[in-house]
Amino acid sequence: MTTPHDATSTTRQAQDRVLASLPLETGQDFEDARRGFIDTVPDATVLGARGTPVWTLQPYGFLDEDCPPTVNPSLWRQARLNAIHGLFEVTSGIYQVRNFDISNITFIEGETGYLVVDPLTSAEPAAAALALMRKHRGDKPVTGVIYTHSHVDHYGGILGVASEADIAAGLPILAPEGFLEEAVSENVLAGNAMSRRATYMYGSLLPRGPRGHVDSGLGKAVSQGQVGLVPPTKTISTTGTRLTIDGIEIEFQVTPGTEAPAEMNFYFPQFKALCMAENCSCHMHNLYTPRGAQVRDAKAWSHYIHEAMEMFGGQTEVLFASHHWPRWGPDRAEAFLRKQRDLYKYIHDQTLRLANHGLTPKEIAETLEMPPSLAEEWYTRGYYGTLSHNTKAVYQRYLGWFDGNPANLNPHPPVEAGQRYVELAGGPEALLAAGQKAYEAGDYRWTAELVNHLVFAQPDNEAARSLQAAALEQLGYQAESGPWRDFYLTGAQELRTPRPKSATPRQAAAGQLRALPGDKLLDSLSVRLNGEKAGNLTLALNLTFTDTDERFLVAVENAVLNHWSDRRDPTGAEVRLSRATLIQLVLGETDTAKAEAEGQLEGGAHLARLLSALDRFDFWFEIVSP
Ligand SMILES: [Zn+2]
DSSP states (O other): OOOOOOOOHHHHHHHHHHHHHSOOOOSHHHHHHHTTEEEOOGGGOEEOTTSSEEEOOGGGGGGGSOOOTTSOHHHHHHHHHTTOOEEEEEETTEEEEESSSSSOEEEEEOSSSEEEEOOOSSHHHHHHHHHHHHHHHOSOOEEEEEOOBSSGGGTTTGGGTSOHHHHHTTOOEEEETTHHHHHHHTTTTTHHHHHHHHHHHTTTTSOBSTTSBOOOSSSSOOOOSOOOOOOOSEEEOSTTOEEEETTEEEEEEEOTTSSSSSBEEEEETTTTEEEOTTTSOSSOOOSSOTTOOOOOOHHHHHHHHHHHHHHHTTTOSEEEOSSSOOEESHHHHHHHHHHHHHHHHHHHHHHHHHHHTTOOHHHHHHHOOOOHHHHTOGGGSOSSSOHHHHHHHHHHHHHOSOOSOGGGTSOOOHHHHHHHHHHHHTSHHHHHHHHHHHHHTTOHHHHHHHHHHHHHHOTTOHHHHHHHHHHHHHHHHHOSSHHHHHHHHHHHHHHHSOOOOOOOOGGGTHHHHHTSOHHHHHHHHHTTBOHHHHTTOOEEEEEEETTTTEEEEEEEETTEEEEEETOOOTTSEEEEEOHHHHHHHHTTSSOHHHHHHTTSEESHHHHHHHHTTBOOOOTTOOSSOO
């Protein structure tokens, strides 16, 4: 077991080069991030039901010091900005609580109460933010809620600002069309893999500190309180829709297929204030998120930012968003929108230009640079997305994973390739020596590529793991992107110390499944069906979910699970159970005999045949070794 190393001289030189190449520090971002400050709570600490913090910036006190050589100086700056927390006046009548979570919560003062935009990831920070608002602006009710989009950091904390009674009484909850479907389904089918990879992307297993997690770029981290999902009472499907809630006029712009599959911007004419949801933020966002997800459409994203300029530009006195700090004045708002629009269009167009010249993804990522006018802005820098992986996202969207070179069409997988590379190098010691030489020369990318072959050929080779960890660590120290840093440092940590043996986190298991409608729940079973075990299995189940009274025909043949709602097979077996019981059975929390004995299940023997062919997923699968 080795603890993190210090920055090498190569890394120190790299940080110096970054420092020399950064945009001019005018102090404007820090001024904007602090403007209108009213109050906060110490370290933004929010306690959960058990009295332990579900959110705190206390471990980030080290950011008060000068940037150490183990952190990219540009990321350090963003990490400081993302540590400025509290309640802020955006304009008279609009207030934000920032850095009580990874996202912002916004309060608009209406005639009788507060309209809430984006109630954070979990209930406790949302409630703490509302309490701070009430303390300074009056103890008024919440009169409406808007979810800007379908990502959990924008709706999960709803029960911190609205009670079950408020919701039952018809509290208006607005969201873009497709919200609920996307909120429950975007991350389900690949959920286990995505959640495990997210532990790398957000550095959730890393210590906080100059050699660990410093920031996610988009915000500090994700809060750890109670996550809820309350469906909207009204969805917005048409751009130009105008509504008035508690005297607050709102004009909507629907932006599907941008930063999220269901998203919308909106404008408050009385306040001359524009909310750009997560379509604009103070950095380059992800066209591809490294935890893994379908790539986003840079062209549509850019198009909708332009449409927002056409609809609301000129008149906008203040622009705010779901992450980071606002921008004041029509000129600054307009300039920001223009460059955010062109940031994504530039990446889109230039990637395809180079692809049409025959360049492959790795070559495009290595070649492309920002034009000077975009590079001079802090808010185009890759604190979350990077120019490198975003160009690959555009390539993937249009041309897929294959670069066209047949040598890359069907290469050996990592272990087999690793064994052959080790042999080619003249054995493990020779490969290790070459890796060490590259490390000493400061070529950490090459060290990582080379030594990865040895780790996959010989996962117990401690010298290889240690050198690989050292190389990844220096790459992490140099990274400007929070997610890149966290990926590298988490990889280093898992190479050095055995992976955690803790239980599967709740998000990865039952929580998400419970929110699914019947057809989506059955979809999630389809991807658990083990093709080999299912072999010659043929099965027809007439399934009734007793809790929702939904009926499905579930059929297995050709090692595929198909399902259709409101269909029956007269020769099929009848199976009756609740969705919750099915989830427990799939996750192994009960078995068919027990569920039948408890009266939770009918037709257990037939269902058991299906269950025996379903896989359970191990959350802690290996990433940096086989
Ligand atoms: Zn977000």
